Amino acid sequence: MAHDSALKWAEEDRGLQTGFTTERTSDTVIVRGACPRCGGETEWTFRTGDMGSLSAPAGQDARPQTATVICSCGSAHPDRPADSDEDGCGAFWKVRFER
Ligand SMILES: [Zn+2]
Ligand SMILES: [Zn+2]
Secondary structure (H helix, E strand, O other), rough: OOOOOOOOOOOOOEEEEEEEEEEOOOOOOEEEEEEOOOOOOEEEEEEEEOOOOOOOOOOOOOOOOOEEEEOOOOOOOOOOOOOOOOOOOOOEEEEEEEO
16 A cells, blocks of 8 residues: 555554564664555654553463554645644554564
């Protein structure tokens, strides 16, 4: 999907999305993939402290966790509010982290 940088900014909940790659470091999870709305490559870094515990206590199963990603494709989509600190098209969605 090509990036549609002319798409007007709009806050839009895209629900749970799959196909994102997640990369864990000791204290962050980096989520990468194409925005389901504008198609722009988005990279979103979570600090694990923001998400609660990502790993279960020893001996317990960790349930998959979801976190919200906001499009950060870096394009100046038209109609983005001047006071917005986002740098994408306004779409947001959830990704699930498997253990
Ligand atoms: Zn987008
Ligand atoms: Zn975009």
